[in-house]
Amino acid sequence: MFVSKPDDIKEEEWSTKLPTNHILVSLIDMNETKSGQKFCTACERENETESACSWCVNCSEALCKSCDRYHRRNKASSNHKLIEIGADVPIDIPLQHADVFCKEHPEKKVKAYCNDHSTVCCMTCVMLKHRKCDNVGSIEDAAEVMKQSDEVKEFEDKLKGFKTSLKAFVQNRVDNLQNFEADIERIKLQVDALFKELSEHLEKLKTNIRLEIAKVEKEIKPEMEDKRDEMKSKIAAVDNGVALFQTNMKHAPPAQFIKAMEKLSEQKKVLENHLRDQSQKIKEIKVTFNTNEKVLEMKNVIQNFGRLDVKRSDTDVMSHPTVDMRSVESILSSEVEIGFDVEGIVLLRNKNVVLSCTKTIELRDSECRSVLSSLSLPNCPRGLKMISDTEGAVAVQWHGLVLFKVQNNQIRKVSEIQANVIYDFVYHKGRYYIGYGNKICIYNRNNDNYSMISEISVNHSVGYMALRDDSSLCYTVYNDNSVYCVRMDGTPVFTYSSKDLRFTVGVTVDRTGFIYVCGHISRNVHQLSQDGKLQRIISNNLTADPNCITFNARGDEFVIGCYMKVLLFCLK
Incomplete structure (x- = not known):
């Protein structure tokens, strides 16, 4: 215009x-x-x-x-x-x-x-x-x-997309930092274990050589002492002969002197023969220690316990943006008949599954159908969590925690923590927080063992647990309809209850801070905001009674362990 x-x-x-x-x-x-x-x-x-x-x-x-x-x-x-x-x-x-x-x-x-x-x-x-x-x-x-x-609307969408991507970057760094800290703690334990193993081996070698020294000393020393004492007695006999000879020389009558000389001559011959015989038999005994050449070379050959390798691999953060859990749709992607009650389950980064069953934990494939490996336990397993990409722990009822490692499609026991435990635990900054009755007992590593360093008193008997953030955790109570959030000192943060949530069991927290609690009898999962408000009910039509829930590392899949079933969900 x-x-x-x-x-x-x-x-x-x-x-x-x-x-x-x-x-x-x-x-x-x-x-x-x-x-x-x-x-x-x-x-x-x-x-x-x-x-x-x-x-x-x-x-x-x-x-x-x-x-x-x-x-x-x-x-x-x-x-x-x-x-x-x-x-x-x-x-x-x-x-x-x-x-x-x-x-x-x-x-x-x-x-x-x-x-x-x-x-x-x-x-x-x-x-x-x-x-x-x-x-x-x-x-x-x-x-x-x-x-x-459309340009302005597209611009607004771009800005929102930037924010989502930035959140993904932040979460990626948070996850990587947590894994890095776990790797550091694991390496420290490996170094301590290696040092202990080497020390024990060297101590054993030292003990063996000391025993050998004692044996040689016990066998050889008395022999040398006997020969020494025998020679001392001969010296005394010679001294007596010399004294007798000198006395006869000065005071004995001729006949007695001649007779004494004959006797002394005989003794002299016996002594000469004895000395000649002993000089041929006597041996110079000397003991030396020949050091193993490999031990001598150890200081030069072994300059360190190992080498730290810091790998910086590319990660496509943009391909896994942060999911808006308030509006995302959960789709049941797989339903697997198990044949036993699943009370603990985790998804590994390679999509394999670790789950607890009767007195064992099993490593299964990504479809949760084939058993790749299993680990026998002394009692029924409950809560199950991964501490790092390859290391995890399972709460064994009335026994303690069994620490395990998953590698090359095999699961094996690493160690255990003797502790009173009924249902579950959380791991935070190298410490295990184990629920037992109205207490949460904190265990810390001391050399090769774990010992309880303190405990937190709460208002209920602790069931399943989930770490919420650096300062708080959530727990459920057996035969209860609520989930409780407390700070690390036991101070209450919030309590969530609902008539639509019955018999709360497993609880977890996703990477964005939303809380998920399973209702065993109500057959649903309630999603709560960070402040404990109901966001939505994820599913009100589960085909089995849920016991536990966990997300994968990316946060775009979750799995629910149920009575006789495992339900796998993806997010759309």
């Missing part, structure tokens, strides 16, 4: 008569105050540069400290709404229809919008630069058309 200037009016006067309504530039200016440094608008009009500290919503201008002070004092602007730079705009503050001035003609207010050039313009610009344009109209009409356009 082209608008002609009347002949009886000046350009400036005529251009000011066109309607104006500009929000866009004001929004851009206000956004700049949040995203970076903004200078005082009032000072800029005087060709001065001062950093802005506040934004006037009514004037749509940035103000420095000095102008802010005078703006508040001025009667005309004393009731204006001033917002500190960087602060969020309250939702109850209406956007003001502020005047926006033309870039080409700073003294002119923007009055029109040229659709041909997609730009705002003052009336002078309309006459001088856009007089041949076919589509010049009011800003109000242009803004209304823009609001209804």
Whole structure:
């Protein structure tokens, strides 16, 4: 549309008569105050540069400290709404229809919008630069058309998509950090175990050589002492012979002297023969220690216990965006007859399944039909959780926790924690929180053993448990219709109860913080918000009595362990 200037009016006067309504530039200016440094608008009009500290919503201008002070004092602007730079705009503050001035003609207010050039313009610009344009109209009409356009809707969807993707990135980092911390703790335990194994082996070798030393000493030393004592006795006999000889030399009569010499001569021959015989038989005994060359080389050959490998692999976070669990639809993808009561179940990253059954836990394929491996247990297993990608633990009733490892489609026992436990536990920052009666007992690793370091008192007998965040956890109670959330010191956070939730059992928390609790008798799963409010009932028509529920690592699938069945769901 082209608008002609009347002949009886000046350009400036005529251009000011066109309607104006500009929000866009004001929004851009206000956004700049949040995203970076903004200078005082009032000072800029005087060709001065001062950093802005506040934004006037009514004037749509940035103000420095000095102008802010005078703006508040001025009667005309004393009731204006001033917002500190960087602060969020309250939702109850209406956007003001502020005047926006033309870039080409700073003294002119923007009055029109040229659709041909997609730009705002003052009336002078309309006459001088856009007089041949076919589509010049009011800003109000242009803004209304823009609001209804597919481009704006697409832009809004893009922004929402960016937020969803950013949440996925954050969750990916949270998950990776948790796995990293678990890997660090696992490696520390491996190093401790290796050191202990080497120490025990070296101690055994030391004991063996010390026993051998003692045996040699016991056998050889008495023999040497006997020979020494025998020689000492011969010295005494020689001393007696010398004394007898000297006495006879001085005092004996001739006949007695000759007789004594004959006797001494015989003794001398016996002694000479004995010395000759002993000199041939006597052996020099010396003991030495020949060190094993491999032991000698150990210090040079073995310079470390091992090597840490930090692998940085690509992860396509964008292909697994954060799911909006408030509106997503859960689809039953598989229903598997098991033949026993499943009271603990987890989904591994490779989509295989670990589940608890009668006095065993089984590793099954992704369809939960074929048993790949199993681990026998001393009693009935209950709660089952993975501590890392390959390591997990299961609560064994009246026995404790059995720690296991899943690798190469095999499941094997690693160690165990002797503890009173009935149903379940949670793992948090290297510690196990084990439910027993009205207490949650905290176990920490001490060398090769786990010992209880403290306990938390709660108001109910703890059933199944789920870690909610770094500061709280949820638990259910046997033969109850509620789920309870408490802080790590036992302080209550909230309690959720419903007539539609009967006999609460398994409970879990998804990666976005929503809580899920199984109703065994009501045959449903209730989804709760982070503050314990019902969001929806996931399924009110389950084909079996649910016992436990868990999500996969990506959060787009979950599985429910039931009486005689396993139900696999995907999210759409």
